[in-house]
Amino acid sequence: MAQGAGNREDPRVTRTRELIEQSFYELLMEKSLHTLTIGEIAKRARINRATFYAHFEDKYALYRHVVRTTFAQILAENLPAQLDDPALELRALVRSACLFFEQLNATCPPPDRQTRPLVEVQVQAQLNEYVTVWLHKNTNHLGALAAPVDITAEMVSWAVFGAGLDWDGGRQSAEALAEQLSALVARMVGLPREAAADSLIEQGRNERDEELLSSR
Amino acid sequence: MAQGAGNREDPRVTRTRELIEQSFYELLMEKSLHTLTIGEIAKRARINRATFYAHFEDKYALYRHVVRTTFAQILAENLPAQLDDPALELRALVRSACLFFEQLNATCPPPDRQTRPLVEVQVQAQLNEYVTVWLHKNTNHLGALAAPVDITAEMVSWAVFGAGLDWDGGRQSAEALAEQLSALVARMVGLPREAAADSLIEQGRNERDEELLSSR
DNA sequence: GACGCTCTGTTGCTTACACAACAAATCGAG
DNA sequence: CTCGATTTGTTGTGTAAGCAACAGAGCGTC
Numbered sequence: 076m077a078q079g080a081g082n083r084e085d086p087r088v089t090r091t092r093e094l095i096e097q098s099f100y101e102l103l104m105e106k107s108l109h110t111l112t113i114g115e116i117a118k119r120a121r122i123n124r125a126t127f128y129a130h131f132e133d134k135y136a137l138y139r140h141v142v143r144t145t146f147a148q149i150l151a152e153n154l155p156a157q158l159d160d161p162a163l164e165l166r167a168l169v170r171s172a173c174l175f176f177e178q179l180n181a182t183c184p185p186p187d188r189q190t191r192p193l194v195e196v197q198v199q200a201q202l203n204e205y206v207t208v209w210l211h212k213n214t215n216h217l218g219a220l221a222a223p224v225d226i227t228a229e230m231v232s233w234a235v236f237g238a239g240l241d242w243d244g245g246r247q248s249a250e251a252l253a254e255q256l257s258a259l260v261a262r263m264v265g266l267p268r269e270a271a272a273d274s275l276i277e278q279g280r281n282e283r284d285e286e287l288l289s290s291r
Numbered sequence: 292m293a294q295g296a297g298n299r300e301d302p303r304v305t306r307t308r309e310l311i312e313q314s315f316y317e318l319l320m321e322k323s324l325h326t327l328t329i330g331e332i333a334k335r336a337r338i339n340r341a342t343f344y345a346h347f348e349d350k351y352a353l354y355r356h357v358v359r360t361t362f363a364q365i366l367a368e369n370l371p372a373q374l375d376d377p378a379l380e381l382r383a384l385v386r387s388a389c390l391f392f393e394q395l396n397a398t399c400p401p402p403d404r405q406t407r408p409l410v411e412v413q414v415q416a417q418l419n420e421y422v423t424v425w426l427h428k429n430t431n432h433l434g435a436l437a438a439p440v441d442i443t444a445e446m447v448s449w450a451v452f453g454a455g456l457d458w459d460g461g462r463q464s465a466e467a468l469a470e471q472l473s474a475l476v477a478r479m480v481g482l483p484r485e486a487a488a489d490s491l492i493e494q495g496r497n498e499r500d501e502e503l504l505s506s507r
Numbered sequence: 508g509a510c511g512c513t514c515t516g517t518t519g520c521t522t523a524c525a526c527a528a529c530a531a532a533t534c535g536a537g
Numbered sequence: 538c539t540c541g542a543t544t545t546g547t548t549g550t551g552t553a554a555g556c557a558a559c560a561g562a563g564c565g566t567c
Contacts, residue, residue: 080522080523080524081522081523082522082523085522085523085554085555085556086337086338086339086554086555087522087523087524087553087554087555088522088523089337090337091523091524112543112544112545113544113545113546114543114544114545121302121305121306122302122524122525123302123524123525123526124526124545124546125524125525125526125527125546125547125548126523126524126525128545128546128547129523129524133545133546296552296553296554297552297553298525298552298553301524301525301526301552301553302524302525303523303524303525303552303553303554304553307553307554328513328514328515329514329515329516330513330514330515338554338555339554339555339556340515340516340556341516341517341518341554341555341556341557342553342554342555344515344516344517345553345554349515349516
């Protein structure tokens with residue numbers, strides 16, 4: 076069983092987790108997820124192999140965890156300083172998803188049919204969580220939803236996720252994509268007009284971006 | 292009492308020792324040895340303060356240990372690949388001492404009357420150890436010593452140490468100094484002629500170095 | 508002097524990690 | 538298929554590290 080090392084406050088726990096994540100990250104640069112063993116991870120992290128199992132169920136759980144934290148980190152970097160505007164917060168979320176896909180395409184190109192599905196399912200689930208939280212936090216700022224919260228969250232997350240998945244970075248930048256998706260997501264959740272006006276201004280900028288891109 | 296953590300093979304031991312040494316090294320760049328506390332070291336190393344005492348008696352013991360290991364490291368880098376020639380080995384030792392002083396002068400200038408004495412006494416002791424080992428290892432390659440091994444080692448180590456201490460890096464390079472000291476040390480321990488000839492060749496190179504230095 | 512404060516070592520107890528050994532699963536070679 | 542080799546999870550036991558609490562030393566302030 077996993078999670079034998081419980082106390083996240085204990086310096087020893089955070090240290091070995093960091094060691095595991097670091098060596099795992101390094102090894103992923105050198106070989107694929109499937110060919111790499113727990114023993115290798117433990118050896119490079121200079122921890123005992125049994126200790127690994129005290130922290131993660133297996134290497135896939137570790138992989139999910141790494142995906143989660145990098146996504147959360149991107150989100151944290153893109154959240155606006157002020158958290159008082161729900162529209163801005165939602166845009167930051169969509170934006171982060173696009174940036175994540177951009178980064179993913181750079182490090183692990185789409186042809187990879189081995190590890191990418193693991194990332195993708197994780198990203199969709201995480202998007203779902205974030206959207207759900209956002210919806211619950213902002214029910215009073217929104218008009219009537221077209222569907223229950225959980226259904227809405229499901230659809231929004233899949234919409235953003237699917238669009239990001241099918242996106243080939245060539246035609247438009249991650250930023251531009253994010254703006255377009257945000258405008259549509261705003262409608263899905265019934266954001267009021269005033270916030271939507273914000274999106275239209277941004278969309279104007281997108282059209283200029285597209286002109287620039289198509290002019291070559 | 293110290294040295295509660297005994298087993299040097301245990302990864303936990305080496306890990307925390309490295310953490311302690313690393314944060315200690317960092318802190319020494321920021322403040323003096325005397326103003327810095329065990330608590331600071333432990334905090335930066337993210338270990339418990341009590342754990343520190345399981346490894347080192349106090350911060351001076353840690354300091355001695357750091358000096359020892361950096362000296363040993365310089366020596367390891369300067370030892371010839373082939374350990375079969377006693378003369379070369381001895382020269383490497385002297386050379387390392389000079390390089391150590393060079394490095395010491397760069398990071399911790401002589402006017403410092405607080406920490407330098409701690410380094411110096413340590414270096415002399417360590418030189419003494421190395422010379423003693425060398426003498427024992429090469430008794431059969433040497434002529435009759437002018438004094439017992441321990442006395443000879445004592446005098447050689449003090450001679451090298453004192454010369455290094457009084458050396459102000461301006462007049463000649465560490466390399467040049469090392470060559471001159473080596474030649475004299477070779478006599479002290481009664482190295483045979485053939486090995487001494489080696490030194491003369493090197494000394495020829497030194498004279499060129501000195502010309503370069505004096506030409507500016 | 509008395510005080511408050513910080514740093515020093517030390518101690519008893521708890522928890523996380525190391526290690527060896529194990530059975531079971533996986534996999535490639537013959 | 539069978540064999541050997543490797544990897545996977547899991548377990549019991551010893552030890553290092555975390556933590557809180559302590560008395561004592563040093564040190565500046567009133």
